[in-house]
Amino acid sequence: MTSHTPPRLGMLTPSSNTALEPETYALLHGTNAATAHFARVPVTRIALDGDSDAQFDPGPMLAAARQLADAKVDVIAWNGTSGSWLGVERDRALAAAITAGTGIPATTSTLALLDACAAYGVTRLGLALPYTRDVCERIVDTYAKEGITCSLAEPFGEDDNEAFARIPAAHVARQAEQAAENDTHAVAVLCTNVHGASEAERLEQALRIPVLDSVTVTLWKALDLAGAAPRLTGHGDLLRSGSLRALIQDTLTGLLAATGADRTTFRVDLPELGLHVDLTAGEALRPGVRPIRRDASLDQRNLNTVVWLEQHRKPLIQPHFHVDPHPPQALVDVYGVQAQMLAPVETGGAMTGWISVHSMAERDWTPTDTAALDDAVARIRTAL
Structure with missing residues (x-):
């Protein structure tokens, strides 16, 4: 062809x-x-x-x-x-x-x-x-x-x-x-x-x-x-954004497996595709973990951790939540998250979205974990 x-x-x-x-x-x-x-x-x-x-x-x-x-x-x-x-x-x-x-x-x-x-x-x-x-x-x-x-x-x-x-x-x-x-x-x-x-x-x-x-x-x-x-x-939305959503989902599923985490998500602002950060564009879960996909109760852009990402434009690696920036309390109380990695995804100089990797227990994230996160960011950024 x-x-x-x-x-x-x-x-x-x-x-x-x-x-x-x-x-x-x-x-x-x-x-x-x-x-x-x-x-x-x-x-x-x-x-x-x-x-x-x-x-x-x-x-x-x-x-x-x-x-x-x-x-x-x-x-x-x-x-x-x-x-x-x-x-x-x-x-x-x-x-x-x-x-x-x-x-x-x-x-x-x-x-x-x-x-x-x-x-x-x-x-x-x-x-x-x-x-x-x-x-x-x-x-x-x-x-x-x-x-x-x-x-x-x-x-x-x-x-x-x-x-x-x-x-x-x-x-x-x-x-x-x-x-x-x-x-x-x-x-x-x-x-x-x-x-x-x-x-x-x-x-x-x-x-x-x-x-x-x-x-x-x-x-x-x-x-x-x-x-x-x-x-x-x-x-309808499937022909408009379904292939991007499928790629995002595949990337998040791979990232979940590579890190052994409990949940991975991606949030992005692409209004022309009907995607907004207050709802996830994709989510992968370990069995028994509560989904966060359809919870739009938080103003995501104004969260402490997301403001930090916007300012620093590099991954935020949190083995625990004992020091700033603290995540929203609902993430801990409702969804049981005790450690996380966040990474910004930039397009055209703007932070279009970010990937989250959640653990239900405090943990030291390894170089293998952060490398897997970097790979996921690169794959999604290319798709965007």
Whole structure:
């Protein structure tokens, strides 16, 4: 692929699906971000029985993937959500088989949704679904095994795949609104043959949480795997900032492992991407540690430790909190932090944000710990 050629995205498409192609073209229109190329595999009915399950045999999908490989696509995605009721391991095995057979990175709509949930720290997900209730309940069980608790709007109760696309977008939007409960972190419009992509931006403004439409999610992950790291506007937060959030999350997870700390976070002011320091842009936790991700109760820029970072523009290494600058008392009393490392992240001469590394016990941070922090700062600064 030459530098001026947009990546080619190969999409394996259910044969009776009429929504995902026009929705994908609409999301890409006017962006030059990528071109999308489709191959169909026979799928007409969604149910919990052997005939329905047989539609998702990997054989026809691998044959279609090889045809897409003839077009020298840069990524191949199964643009269907069958893994959400047949089991995520089915999709992981399918993606691995596609890559083994073609040498091309691969994903699926279900794997992409799980990656989006990881990027946003979603563990409570509202579901808007067209399927029959037994399929919907199986989907809830599948996501529970992945650590995601789901609330379910009343499903449309359809089993004819072609009929899903006939559900008006306004009805899909109302269902998504019903799926958003008080403690829901995000809502997923989970099916690639319903018209949810065009509603995501408006719904997010109303619900104030991410709306993860399956067509959009699959496109996002395909672009990400192709190295495009999309920052597309007008279609919801995932296409605008999801790839940056995913990189931040991956960096924080690596930093947590490298330091053996209890929590790592990153805060940043990027208003054009909807990111503000009073809420974290990412957080990684050891099991059992209380999350801080959605606590916006503190004025972060005016904290003693952050003022110190702004003045000194170097890492603040605190094996304990016996001397200045003291952290906010809530960090100790509510979240149990007894030691921390903080490091500024600068762009264009300004301190855009900072990384925090928390320990629930006093500890002497080692040169290995501080080196890992420096590496994380460099990776995030490059991404910004």
